[in-house]
Amino acid sequence: MAGKNKDASLNKRAFTSGFFFILAQLFARGLTFAVTPIYSRLLTKAQYGVVRTYESWLLIAYTIMSLCLWRSVDVAKKDFEDDYNGYVSSVHTLSYIAIAFFFGLCMIFKTQVQDFCQMDDLMFYTCFLYVFTYTSMLYVQRRDKQVLKYKFSTMATLLTIVPGTFLSIWLIYRGRVQGLIGQLVDRRVIGYYVPQIIGGAVVAIVIWTQGKKFINLKYWKYGLAFSLPLIPEALSIQIMNQSDKIMIQKMISKEAAGVFAIATTISFIIWILEDSVWNAWIPWLYAKIGEGAEKEVAKPWLSVMHMFGILSWILVMLAPEEILILGGAKYKMAVWLIAPMVSGTLFRFYSYSYSALQNYYKRTQYVAAGTIGTMVLNVILNYVCILNFGYMAAAYTTAFSYIILLLVQGILEHKITGMVIVPLHKTVLIAIAYGAINLLSMNLYRVAWYYRYAVMILVVGAAAIALRKQMMAVLKMFKKK
Known part of the structure; x- marks a missing residue:
């Protein structure tokens, strides 16, 4: 009984501190x-x-x-x-x-x-x-x-x-x-x-x-x-996130960098939520690993993955209005950057579950190796594609690089730790599905706005009904009494 009360108290404190941490970050x-x-x-x-x-x-x-x-x-x-x-x-x-x-x-x-x-x-x-x-x-x-x-x-x-x-x-x-x-x-x-x-x-x-x-x-x-050992990995992540704007400013113009930056502000919305949730999630994740209860992680994590996949799609559907509000008509070309950008951010978030185990067991050099390789690929692709296809290509090369990172980290997790929290094939299928939906949804920009809104309301309503129980379970997991 004492052990249960202690666990309940820990979960309550984790929920409270995590909630305020997320609130402050948001x-x-x-x-x-x-x-x-x-x-x-x-x-x-x-x-x-x-x-x-x-x-x-x-x-x-x-x-x-x-x-x-x-x-x-x-x-x-x-x-x-x-x-x-x-x-x-x-x-x-x-x-x-x-x-x-x-x-x-x-x-x-x-x-x-x-x-x-x-x-x-x-x-x-x-x-x-x-x-x-x-x-x-x-x-x-x-x-x-x-x-x-x-x-x-x-x-x-x-x-x-x-x-x-x-x-x-x-x-x-x-x-x-x-x-x-x-x-x-x-x-x-x-x-x-x-x-x-x-x-x-x-x-x-x-x-x-x-x-x-x-x-x-x-x-x-x-x-x-x-x-x-984490410096190359952390630096590689930052270079992947930031090099596109730097390269566009140097290779194209400051104005093009400004348009690209407005679009990254949209992907920053989901980035904020993802990192805030992850920062609140990881102490609980490490506690479960320490208890040998890794199997309890997969189900709620899959629910979180779907939640952010749907959120990324909503941002894509609202892209024309978002750009109009954020920058006005002079930034209208940024609307075509939103889908690949938020998809790339989503793929990055999905990769966290695989690098977390390597960090927990202090195998950080392997996390770094996978990330460095992906960063080098991204910089090369950015240079070649910006040069040949213009600054918008950088959004697609970064998204592609993040799904490669997801694959690399997933393979390394199993080979190095011998453990799997979420099977890699499930994560990849979910990532590809949401990425494809996001890109295809750009076709709706060419029709009247009310068609987009009708589709969005129907899909979000169905998703809310389908995922309600799973998401409530995730919240209760942290707030046991």
Whole structure:
């Protein structure tokens, strides 16, 4: 009885912390989506392309410079439970040392780095300050997720994103009113990132104050052993996600990068939901693996897969209206990018269930190998297809690369761990089915809008009836009393 009460309490805490974690992520990231119509109208297409490409460079930069040590926080909870805050504090210090090293290296080649990344001095220095402090945010989010607490990391997220978003909009608007059109990109950089840098610095101080450890070679060795093999994998994922915008800006134009970026905002909706659900799901998944209860995972995970497959299709069906709202008529060509983009995001999400086992058993080098190979394929395909077919081809090459990643990770999971949570053939069939439906649904853009809406209402209604019991079971699984 005591064991059951303990499990019920754990599930309740996991549900509560997971719910608030998802809520904070949805609000913070959703705010970025919500203000896109404002940015796209205040900035020119070229300026919007520059802003989004700069974001891509930041995502690549923090992945490399932090050494991905924050990812070890998930597994360290099990091995250093008695000094968990000390572990986080110590490894956090090591990330800062690594970032400082990369900053010094880039200062030596400052001119070359700025030319390659197309950054002015403000963007260059802001990049490094942001990498320092955003890394701190990643540490506290992962730490609090593992200890099933949510208040501090939730407030830290909201109190940095919200002020930055509205300050940047105000600065851009004032710039337009004053006729300072050439300064709008820099005004967005200052307004959006400075509040996050200040908030992240406060979080860094809190981490060190709570952990009270700056240097611990044992913790550093553990963190490096887990995280270093993940750097190529994490970097490859970021390159797959971001290289298309960077390559389009360099190979086609800033305006084309802006159109492509508007379309990625749509896929970002499902990306937000997928990552939020996965981040709340993974502590429960690892707990089930630790209990030897992997068989309990497959059924609810299949339900989640179908839920996101249907959601991706809804986004495809609403693409004309989404683009009109987000960017207006000048971005109308982006509508043809939505289906391959959200399909690729869906394939990426499906691959998580296979890489999770390899991460749990610390076989991270195999995760990295599969991802690196897929990234190289994606970059090559991007280059060839953009050159020969135009910038829209990048959406299709990325989707294709993600389904290859799904296949690779699924094969590696079985060969390396000897375990299978969800049979690979089931996942591939589901992925191909939803991908094909998404692409075929683009034909409905050529008919009157009410035909699309009628089809959507019928299908969503039928799916809600069919999947209602399964999804309720997933929620009850976390909220047992």
